[in-house]
Amino acid sequence: MELGMSDKTIKILVVENVKHDYFLMERALRRSELDCEMVRAFHAKDALECLHSGHFDIVILDYSLSGETGLDMFRRMKVKGIEVPVVFVSGSGDEAVAAEAIRQGAQDYIVKDPQGGYLEMLADVIRKATEQWEAEQSYKKSQRRLKESEAKLRSFIESSTIGIWCFRCKPSLGITLPEEKLIQEFFKSVCVKCNETYAKMMGTTKEEILGMRLSEVMPDTEENREYLRAFIRNGFKLSGGISHEIDRAGKEKYFSNSLVGTIKDGKLIEAWGTQTDITEQMKAEEQLRKSEERLRGVLDASGEVVFTKNIKGYYTLVNAAFSRIFKRPLKEIVGKTDRELFTEKEAKKLRKTDLKVLKRGETDTREDILTVDGDLHIFKTTKVPLRNEVGEIIGLCGFAVDITERKRSENELRFLSSITKQVTDSIIVTDTEFETTYINKATEELFSYSRKELMGKNPGILNAEPEAEQIQRDIYKTVSSGKVWTGAHLNRRKDGSTFICEFRISPLIDERGKTSAYIAIQRDITDRRSLEEELKEHRGYLESIMRYIPEAIVTQDAEGMVLEWNPEAERLFGYTSEEAVGKKLDDLVASRDPDKFKEATGMTRQILAGKPFSPVEAVRFRKDGSPVDVRLVASPILKENKIMGTIALYRDITEQKRLEKEARDRRLYLENLMNNNPNAIIAADDKQRVLEWNPGAERLFGYTRDEVMGKNVDDLITGSNPDTLKEATSLTNQVLAGERVPSTEVVRYRKDGTPISVIVSGSPILSEGKLIGVVATYIDLTEHKREEKIRESIYRIAEAVVTTKDLNEFFGFIHDAIRKLLPAENAYITLYDSDADLISFPYFVDRYDTAPQPGRPGKGLTEYVLRTKMPILATPKVISRLHKEGEIKIIGTLPVSWLGVPLIVEDRIIGVVAVQSYTEGIEYTERDKEILLYVSAQIAQAISRKRAEEKLYEQMRELKAFHRITLGREDRIIELKHKVNELLERLGEEKKYGV
Numbered sequence: 001m002e003l004g005m006s007d008k009t010i011k012i013l014v015v016e017n018v019k020h021d022y023f024l025m026e027r028a029l030r031r032s033e034l035d036c037e038m039v040r041a042f043h044a045k046d047a048l049e050c051l052h053s054g055h056f057d058i059v060i061l062d063y064s065l066s067g068e069t070g071l072d073m074f075r076r077m078k079v080k081g082i083e084v085p086v087v088f089v090s091g092s093g094d095e096a097v098a099a100e101a102i103r104q105g106a107q108d109y110i111v112k113d114p115q116g117g118y119l120e121m122l123a124d125v126i127r128k129a130t131e132q133w134e135a136e137q138s139y140k141k142s143q144r145r146l147k148e149s150e151a152k153l154r155s156f157i158e159s160s161t162i163g164i165w166c167f168r169c170k171p172s173l174g175i176t177l178p179e180e181k182l183i184q185e186f187f188k189s190v191c192v193k194c195n196e197t198y199a200k201m202m203g204t205t206k207e208e209i210l211g212m213r214l215s216e217v218m219p220d221t222e223e224n225r226e227y228l229r230a231f232i233r234n235g236f237k238l239s240g241g242i243s244h245e246i247d248r249a250g251k252e253k254y255f256s257n258s259l260v261g262t263i264k265d266g267k268l269i270e271a272w273g274t275q276t277d278i279t280e281q282m283k284a285e286e287q288l289r290k291s292e293e294r295l296r297g298v299l300d301a302s303g304e305v306v307f308t309k310n311i312k313g314y315y316t317l318v319n320a321a322f323s324r325i326f327k328r329p330l331k332e333i334v335g336k337t338d339r340e341l342f343t344e345k346e347a348k349k350l351r352k353t354d355l356k357v358l359k360r361g362e363t364d365t366r367e368d369i370l371t372v373d374g375d376l377h378i379f380k381t382t383k384v385p386l387r388n389e390v391g392e393i394i395g396l397c398g399f400a401v402d403i404t405e406r407k408r409s410e411n412e413l414r415f416l417s418s419i420t421k422q423v424t425d426s427i428i429v430t431d432t433e434f435e436t437t438y439i440n441k442a443t444e445e446l447f448s449y450s451r452k453e454l455m456g457k458n459p460g461i462l463n464a465e466p467e468a469e470q471i472q473r474d475i476y477k478t479v480s481s482g483k484v485w486t487g488a489h490l491n492r493r494k495d496g497s498t499f500i501c502e503f504r505i506s507p508l509i510d511e512r513g514k515t516s517a518y519i520a521i522q523r524d525i526t527d528r529r530s531l532e533e534e535l536k537e538h539r540g541y542l543e544s545i546m547r548y549i550p551e552a553i554v555t556q557d558a559e560g561m562v563l564e565w566n567p568e569a570e571r572l573f574g575y576t577s578e579e580a581v582g583k584k585l586d587d588l589v590a591s592r593d594p595d596k597f598k599e600a601t602g603m604t605r606q607i608l609a610g611k612p613f614s615p616v617e618a619v620r621f622r623k624d625g626s627p628v629d630v631r632l633v634a635s636p637i638l639k640e641n642k643i644m645g646t647i648a649l650y651r652d653i654t655e656q657k658r659l660e661k662e663a664r665d666r667r668l669y670l671e672n673l674m675n676n677n678p679n680a681i682i683a684a685d686d687k688q689r690v691l692e693w694n695p696g697a698e699r700l701f702g703y704t705r706d707e708v709m710g711k712n713v714d715d716l717i718t719g720s721n722p723d724t725l726k727e728a729t730s731l732t733n734q735v736l737a738g739e740r741v742p743s744t745e746v747v748r749y750r751k752d753g754t755p756i757s758v759i760v761s762g763s764p765i766l767s768e769g770k771l772i773g774v775v776a777t778y779i780d781l782t783e784h785k786r787e788e789k790i791r792e793s794i795y796r797i798a799e800a801v802v803t804t805k806d807l808n809e810f811f812g813f814i815h816d817a818i819r820k821l822l823p824a825e826n827a828y829i830t831l832y833d834s835d836a837d838l839i840s841f842p843y844f845v846d847r848y849d850t851a852p853q854p855g856r857p858g859k860g861l862t863e864y865v866l867r868t869k870m871p872i873l874a875t876p877k878v879i880s881r882l883h884k885e886g887e888i889k890i891i892g893t894l895p896v897s898w899l900g901v902p903l904i905v906e907d908r909i910i911g912v913v914a915v916q917s918y919t920e921g922i923e924y925t926e927r928d929k930e931i932l933l934y935v936s937a938q939i940a941q942a943i944s945r946k947r948a949e950e951k952l953y954e955q956m957r958e959l960k961a962f963h964r965i966t967l968g969r970e971d972r973i974i975e976l977k978h979k980v981n982e983l984l985e986r987l988g989e990e991k992k993y994g995v
Contacts, residue, residue: 008035009035009036009037010034010035010036010037010057010058010126010127010130011036011037011039011054011055011056011057011058012029012036012037012038012039012056012057012058012059012060012126013039013041013047013050013051013056013058013059013060013084014026014038014039014040014041014059014060015040015041015043015044015047015059015060015061015062015065015070015073016040016041016042016060016062016089017042017043017062017064017065017066018062021062021089021112022040024116024119025038025060025089025119025122026038027119028119028120028122028123029122029123029126032122032123033123034123034126034127036126039054039056042066043065043066043067044065044067044068044072044073044076047059047061047073048073048076048077048080048082051077051082051084052080052082056084057084057085057130058084058085058086058087058107058126058129058130058133059077059084059085059086059087060087060089060122060126061073061074061086061087061088061089061106062088062089062090063088063089063090063091063092063097063101064090064091064092070088070090070101071097071100071101071104074086074088074101074104074105074106075104078104078105084133085107085129085130085132085133086105086106086107087106087107087108087109087110087125087126087129088101088106088108088109088110089110089112089118090109090110090111090112091111091112092111097109098111107129107132107133108125108128108129110122110125160195160197160274161197162197162274162275162276163194163195163197163198163201163255163274163275163276163277164193164194164195164197164198164272164273164274165191165193165194165195165198165272165273165274165275166191166192166193166194166270166271166272166273167186167189167190167191167192167214167270167271167273168189168190168192168269168270169185169186169188169189169267169268169269169270170188170189170190172264172267172268172269173185173186173267173268174266174267174268175236175263175266175267175268176266179229179232179233180225182232182268183225183228183229183232184220186214186228186268186271187213187214187215187218187220188213188214188215189213189214189270189271190211190212190213190214191209191210191211191212191213191214191217192210192270193210194206194209194210198275201247201253201255201275201277202217202245202247202253203247203249203251204247217245217246217247218243218244218245218246219244219245219246221244223244224243224244224245227241227242227243227257230769231259231261231271233769234766234769235740236260236261236263236268236271237259237260237261238257238258238259238260239258240256240257240258241256241257241258241259242254242255242256242257242278243255243257243275252279253277253279254277254278254279254281254282255275255276255277255278255279256275256276256278257273257274257275258273258274258275259271259272259273259274260272260273281655284655299319299320300319300320300321301320302319302321303321304321304399304400304401305318305319305321305322305325305379305398305399305400305401305402306318306319306321306322306397306398306399307319307322307397307398307400308386308395308396308397308398309354309395309396309398310394310395311358311393311394311395312337313337313338313351313354314335314336314337315333315334315335315336315337316334316335316395317334318330318333318334325372325402326341326372327372327373328341337351338350338351342370342371343371346368346369346370346371349368350368353366353368353381353383354383354396357383357384357385357396358385358393358395358396361385361387361393362385363382363383363384363385364382364383365380365381365382365383366380366381367379367380367381367403368381368400372402377402377404378402378403378404378407379400379401379402379403380400380401380403381398381399381400382398382399382400383396383397383398384396384397384398387614387615389631389656391614391615406530406534410527425442425521425522425523426439426440426442426443426446426447426501426521426522426523426524427439427440427442427443427519427520427521427522428443428454428459428519428520428522429508429517429518429519429520430458430459430517430518430520431516431517431518432515432516432517432518434458434459434460434476434518435456435457435458436454436455436456436457436458436459437455437456437517439451439454439455443522446493446501446522446524447462447491447493447494448493448494448495449493449494453494459520460472462491462492463489463490463491463492464489464490464491464492464498465489465490471489475503475505478505479505479506479507479515479518480507480515482507482509482515483507484504484505484506484507485503485504485505486502486503486504486505487502487503488500488501488502488503488525489501489503491522499524499526500524500525500526500529501522501523501524501525502522502523502524502525503520503521503522504520504521504522505518505519505520505521506518506519547566547567549566549568550568550651551568551649551650551651552566552568552569552571552572552573552630552649552650552651552652553566553568553569553647553648553649554566554569554580554585554647554648554650555637555645555646555647555648556585556604556645556646556647556648557644557645558608558643558644558645560584560585560586560604560608561582561583561584561585562580562581562582562583562584562585562588563581563645564581565577565580565581569650572622572628572630572650572652573588573589573620573621573622573623573628574622574623574624575588575623579623585600585604585648586600586601586604589620589621590620590621591621592621592625593619593621596618596619596620596621599618600618600620603632603634604646607634607635607636607646607648608636608643608646610636610643611636612633612634612635612636613633613634614633615631615632615633616631616632616633617629617630617631617632617653618630618632620632620650628652628654629652629653629654629656629657630650630651630652630653631650631651631653632648632649632650632651633648633649634646634647634648634649635647674692674694675694675695677694677696678696679696679700679777679778679779679780680694680696680697680699680700680701680758680777680778680779680780681694681696681697681775681776681777681778682694682697682713682775682776682778683765683773683774683775683776684713684732684773684774684775684776685772685773686736686771686772686773686774688712688713688714688732688736688774689710689711689712689713690708690709690710690711690712690713690716691709691773692775693705693708693709697778700750700756700758700778700780701716701717701748701749701750701751702750702751702752703716703751713732713776714728714729714732717748717749718748718749719749719753719755721749724746724747724748724749727746728746728748731744731746731760731762732762732774734762735762735763735764735774735776736764736771736774738764738771739764740761740762740763740764741760741761741762741763741776742761743759743760743761743779744759744760744761745757745758745759745781746758746759746760748760748778756780756781756782757780757781757782757784757785758778758779758780758781759778759779759781760776760777760778760779761776761777762774762775762776762777763775763776786821786931789820789821790821790931790934790935792820793817793818793820793821793935794935794938796813796817797813797814797817797935797938797939797942800813800814800817800942804946806950807842807943807946807947807950808842808843810942810943810946811829811842811843812843814829814843814913814939814942815827815843815845817935818913818915818932818935821931821932821935822915822924822928822931822932823915823917823922823924824915825845825847825917826845826846826847826895826915826916826917826918827843827845827913827914827915827916828841828843828844828845828846828851828913828914829841829842829843829844829903829911829912829913829914829943830862830866830911830912830913830914831910831911831943832857832866832909832910832911832912834908834909837856837857838854838855838856839854839855839856839857839862839863839866839911840854841854846892846916847918848892848893848918849892849893852891858889858891859887859888859889860888860889860891861874861879861882861888861891861898861900861914862900862912862914863888864882864887864888865900865901865902865912865914866902866909866911866912869902869904869909870902871899871900871901871902871929871932871933871936872898872899872900873897873898873899873924873925873926873928873929874897874898874899874900875896875897875898875923876894876895876896879894879898893918895916895917895918896917896918896919896920896922896923897916897917897922897923897924898914898915898916898917898924899914899915899916899924899928899929899932900912900913900914900915901913901914901929901932901933901936902936903936903939903940903943904936904937904940905940905941905944910940910943910944911940911943913932913936913939915932956980
């Protein structure tokens with residue numbers, strides 16, 4: 001605590017060349033109650049040296065000095081920069097001199113009157129001058145700090161990267177106006193302050209935007225009106241509101257705003273706000289939405305079944321193919337489990353596979369047999385785990401293809417393959433007239449005709465093409481000319497079924513060089529064509545995924561060279577596909593930083609070694625050298641268990657990182673605000689359950705944070721007092737109704753049941769206009785109340801010096817004053833006469849013991865305090881220890897707690913004040929000791945003054961008796977009158993005799 005002049009010794013430099021005058025001033029100040037120390041300087045030169053070498057609180061400067069005036073010296077002080085209050089003293093009553101001294105900066109001007117009246121007012125003048133000087137210096141210091149704060153604020157506003165503005169309502173708007181009327185008028189408010197950042201955001205200059213109406217930068221649209229409604233409904237403050245504005249170039253912009261209104265006398269004066277340009281973010285979000293719609297379109301257009309499930313097995317997403325194949329609407333699939341869609345046996349098998357993927361975190365591919373519309377179908381299903389941003393598995397994603405027909409074809413193919421181990425292809429031989437002369441076993445099996453049925457027939461009967469006759473003519477023409485014909489066309493089996501057959505027909509040349517026959521070798525390529533079509537379809541599907549998926553996808557060969565580089569990779573890294581393909585991936589995206597390049601090449605080696613890794617976050621580089629935060633996952637590409645290359649997926653997480661940092665910074669700010677606030681701050685939900693309980697609340701109420709979380713806050717801090725609970729619940733309900741509770745003094749209870757006086761204020765917590773809880777602040781008034789009681793007691797003790805008749809009544813008054821501050825049923829006051837070395841107990845109130853007789857100090861606790869001049873808080877344990885050490889003797893009844901403090905005046909001990917308790921549970925504390933010690937200084941001064949007063953009155957009575965005895969002796973009478981006047985003056989009364 002900073003002390004004022006009245007709380008310390010005032011050091012005074014007296015510049016006076018008349019020794020007698022200095023002596024009179026010194027004696028006058030010594031007689032006054034002013035605590036001061038005086039230093040004399042005879043000449044101005046001596047005075048300036050004193051001021052240069054030491055500190056003085058005030059200068060008493062005589063106007064008439066040797067060789068110069070006091071004004072001359074005062075001017076020299078100001079030139080040297082010596083700042084100290086100056087009071088001029090002069091024997092001249094020249095008003096012009098006094099006015100010039102005051103004009104030059106003197107605190108006061110005193111005239112030395114011949115009667116010495118100026119000496120009586122000297123102490124008051126010094127006290128007032130130092131207090132006035134101290135107030136002026138404090139004011140100057142406050143003004144300097146205010147200017148510095150204003151300069152810092154202006155610097156912050158101008159240098160901030162956030163737009164800062166102030167729109168003022170002209171005229172002010174009553175906050176009780178209808179909402180739409182208030183909004184309409186607020187659009188007319190004028191920009192009176194802004195920083196350069198805000199002006200740049202609006203595409204103009206600061207000078208041009210000042211004076212603009214709000215409607216000129218933020219159009220009066222329903223979107224912006226809703227933004228202002230939120231501002232009004234939230235008590236004229238808003239954080240994170242989105243506004244749609246138009247800059248000076250006519251460009252649409254979106255801003256994230258925080259604003260607060262200035263309310264005075266029920267009127268909205270102005271609104272201050274900050275804003276951040278989120279136009280690009282809004283555009284990005286719109287692009288993301290469109291991208292998601294395109295991806296959904298791709299999934300629905302796919303013939304492959306795609307689905308996702310959560311950990312509990314509920315479908316969260318399915319594509320149109322799932323709905324089409326399993327003949328159920330999408331709304332009957334999403335939110336259901338396999339038990340609700342398939343047979344019990346099939347559902348158990350599917351769930352078993354799901355759990356394997358979820359527990360192991362690995363991809364699983366298998367063939368599932370499921371019932372579709374009463375028939376069994378075979379599906380090739382691949383399931384992969386879905387992970388969140390921190391790598392935790394949150395579900396799975398599945399891809400399924402109906403391979404029933406393919407499996408059937410594969411079985412047939414395997415059957416034919418077992419036969420073609422002996423005869424691979426169908427062979428038909430015709431004569432030159434194209435009549436069949438030979439077929440092998442494969443032909444019978446291929447066309448389902450017996451050898452007998454085909455012999456002598458034209459093979460053209462097997463042709464199933466619509467243009468069969470023309471095809472046959474082309475074949476005959478080609479082979480008749482001695483050339484080989486190759487091709488493929490549709491053939492027909494005996495049962496009418498068709499298939500695609502690959503042909504090679506050659507003329508058979510005899511030894512004469514003439515064509516003797518034609519040999520046709522044919523092969524059924526239906527399955528191959530089907531597979532080729534399927535592969536083509538899958539290739540198109542994969543290309544669509546590569547093109548539209550929001551992740552950058554890059555494939556490399558075994559040497560690390562880029563093979564594929566999708567459009568998202570072009571956008572993310574800035575290289576076109578032509579620039580990237582054939583280059584080393586790590587050279588493209590990591591070579592700008594040695595550490596990142598080492599990390600990237602290490603990952604590549606790991607993948608090429610057949611070790612895929614889970615998603616990791618890393619930093620890579622764009623073509624322009626700028627870094628980009630990515631989430632990366634990569635796996636090897638295998639063919640027949642041989643690593644052919646790698647595939648890597650990159651996702652741009654720059655915005656996510658920025659948002660995460662903002663969230664961390666915001667959370668840290670709020671935590672620091674909560675943890676460093678000395679007051680109790682409590683937040684609760686709309687059910688009054690504790691959500692936040694800061695260290696200030698722990699100190700005030702005695703509960704730890706873990707003890708109170710989730711509990712009803714009013715039940716915790718109202719004790720068992722029904723009236724307090726009712727009052728607290730009423731305040732809480734008021735806040736839950738959306739009202740603010742202003743600072744209100746109430747009583748609450750600590751964990752141990754102790755009542756405490758606090759000031760409580762509360763506000764609702766709103767989210768998107770909806771009340772989700774309350775926050776309350778509690779300020780402890782306990783110490784404030786105690787200090788008020790202490791000040792009141794000190795004042796009453798000082799007052800009792802005058803109002804009480806004698807010491808006995810005064811001591812009783814002191815006891816009552818102490819009893820208001822701490823338990824003091826048993827108390828006594830001991831006085832010590834150091835000259836006679838005697839102690840007495842003029843005031844003694846005790847339940848068990850009587851007052852000791854006056855005598856020389858012994859070895860009791862009271863005498864221990866007298867010897868040590870130190871306060872002592874003694875428990876039975878402390879008393880026993882002091883007794884064993886020989887410091888004290890146990891006298892009288894042993895108390896439960898004893899507290900005694902010395903009474904000291906001007907470093908001289910005059911006695912002891914003590915209180916003691918005989919009741920278990922009523923024990924004094926260190927805080928009680930501090931209070932009694934603080935009050936004891938005032939008690940000691942008061943006792944000293946009261947004793948002096950009684951002594952003076954006793955001397956007065958003696959003098960009056962002496963007056964009666966000396967009647968008729970004039971010389972003694974004059975002496976007696978002088979004595980009486982002197983005593984009356986010391987008692988503060990008027991002189992009685994004019995001598």
